[in-house]
């Protein structure tokens with residue numbers, strides 16, 4: 001069941017400059033697993049060291065945020081499109097001040 | 100990606116970023132940087148080759164800070180805002196090449212929080228606002244290993260608006 005993963009501009013340098021890739025996957029987690037296996041340099045920009053999706057990284061199946069579905073266990077079907085969209089967050093250096 | 104990078108922006112747009120920071124003070128402001136990445140223009144033979152790899156900002160897309168718990172020192176832009184910024188860019192043949200935000204009463208240097216919520220490739224402009232007045236403006240790119248940001252030179256360039 002091929003699903004298409006769209007690769008956002010900032011991550012294309014880590015994915016052979018491709019803007020998308022197709023994988024056979026039954027869930028979102030499986031598709032992202034294939035993606036980061038094929039393009040290992042992508043992994044740290046999507047996942048934390050303990051393997052969780054980074055908090056500012058949002059994943060959509062077609063137009064639905066997987067947070068409101070079954071997260072990484074969200075099932076995928078033939079022809080689905082997975083999008084990776086950052087939310088932009090920032091802050092003043094309070095953490096440095098605290099140290 | 101170890102090369103030093105430069106960011107071209109008109110004096111007018113640079114002034115608009117400062118003004119946005121002053122306007123939202125003591126809260127943070129944020130917005131998208133719309134432009135072109137000249138280093139990734141397909142098949143570009145950049146002529147004399149004398150210039151550093153550069154990207155240029157041609158328009159701003161100011162955003163609303165969605166954090167109301169701690170707006171003074173945190174901002175958050177939803178993925179819907181990001182999609183809206185990308186759509187606005189596409190409609191003009193541009194792309195979102197980065198983001199700007201202000202540091203009220205703090206220096207124009209990225210925080211650890213900034214680092215943990217960033218991707219490489221994007222340019223992150225930070226403007227320091229001290230007592231309501233814009234001060235330093237800097238730009239940064241996250242390194243491949245996510246360990247730190249590298250400073251990016253901001254070059255004020257005049258250019259006809261698109």
Ligand SMILES: [Zn+2]
Nearest residue numbers: 090091092213
């Ligand atoms: Zn910041």
